[in-house]
Amino acid sequence: MIVTRFAPSPTGYLHIGGLRTALLSYLWARRNGGKFLLRIEDTDFSRNDEAAARAIVDAFKWVGLEHDGEIEYQSSRLAIYQEYAQKLLDAGKAYKCYMSKEELETLREEQTARKERPKYDNRYRDFDGTPPEGREAVIRIKAPLEGSITVHDGVKGDVVFNVADILDDFIIARADGTPTYNFVVAVDDALMGVTDVIRGDDHLSNTPKQIVVYEALGFPIPRFFHVPMIHNHEGKKLSKRDGATDVMAYKTLGYTPEALLNFLVRLGWSHGDQEIFSMKEMLELFDPSDINRSASVYNVEKLDWLNSHYIKNISNDKLCELLEFHGVMLVSHDKREILLDALKERSKTLVEMANQTNEILVRPAGFDEAALKKGYKEESKAILQTFAEALKNSAELHLPSDYHHVMEQVVAQLEIGFGKIGQPLRIALMGKLSGPGLDTVMAIIGVDETLARIEALLSI
RNA sequence: GGCCCCAUCAUCUAAUGGUUAGGAUUCCAGAUUUUCAUUCUGGCCAUAGGGGUUCGAAUCCCCUUGGGGUCACCA
16 A cells, blocks of 8 residues: 655645645555545644644645545654654664763864864764763764665665765754654654655755664665755745745635646656646556656746636636635626636636626726727717617617627618727726627626716716 | 755656657747637747767766755754
8 A cells, every 4th residue: 555645844834845745645645545644743843833734734625635544743742752762772773962062063163174074973872881960861873884875766766875974873852852853754654654755855865864763663664756846937946935835825816726736746747748637637647756857947827827728617607606715706697607708718817807807897997098099089989879879779688699789780880890889889898998808798797787888988 | 065966948848779859838920809818820949068888869878067955952
């Protein structure tokens, strides 16, 4: 069975890079009928993480990812870590170190001054004397002193680290007894039965340390997949400064979860020339061994394109529901099918769609100056009046085609081109020179409102 | 700085050592549309540089350059 996990530290919200690794882990677990676990890495419990965990679950819910089982909080597993630290102590694979922070600091300064790599000098590694008075000990693990550690990575291949270059007897428990990251990650992944660790490649250099822990404890080493970072336009790791990194911000900005997920899965992964992936297809096709080795730049244009694609394909009922979040209530509007059909072809985001809806439904507060100059001539008034009369004299008008017929009549009667009536009418209806088809707009707002808007323009 | 990773159009990417280096987004042009948008058609644009190996290299090896990540009693 494949077991994957997503293990964020509680930073307050789920960011876009986190969502990507969560998605990939989720896909791989589900594809194999396995489990996808969620663990909150809050061993540094100076922060309250309940809100953070809720933020992550909310974001998961929005995009439709679901984790299995209970959320594990590392802060509630302290006894477990202590137990395993003690096991290592008993087995002689870890030891207490009484060096103070100050001593450590001076050691590091000396080493740096000598241009050596800062590194613990193993002074308590084989210590069996009397511990110094009044010192709280940290627990250090005995790391190998020579040789190399190879990370067998499903994305990067075999990565060999020279022990002398990167390791020392690192701390697994602080002086106050709390465990440190590289220790708890390994313990938890092993205890929770995680078989495939899919995470950002900023963790690649931590992995040898975690392997040291796995080996000391006799745990099987999982498969690792270190996925490349998402970069910003400067080519740096995506950070808060880059704007929308909070997943929930995308909801506010009018993106659909389908588009966001599709966008993220295509960053560093592909399947031939295919661009559009439903969740079902991702589930059928995704394999972490196909992930690219290089970082990718986050570019919004593609997301926008995907989003407009998905908006075009959402059912009107669903669209109606989604637009409510953006303050547009259409459930009881009798012409909502016409409206939605027209607008979903021309909206990149749900926010745009909501705005365009309001531009149709709400009578324009004023008329764009440039538009008036360009499209509202002296002759336009008579044309609009004729059109208004024609509307009044028409029988039942419902569909866009009904209104289109009236326009055709007037155009034929006055022997003018469509543009002569189109421009002023558009200004009357929308207050500007762009927008959906005029017949569509009129069908949506109805005869009375159409006449009122024409009247409003004629009276300026 | 040490260690590690990475390198195909502006961007996301495709290409069992043999292709006119393909697709998508952006951009540009044309068509459709009473407008704008959509849609359709077409176009511009790439193997970082230098050495090898090979009949043949985007692909394998080495070097250079460039970029990124990481080096805590943070996670």
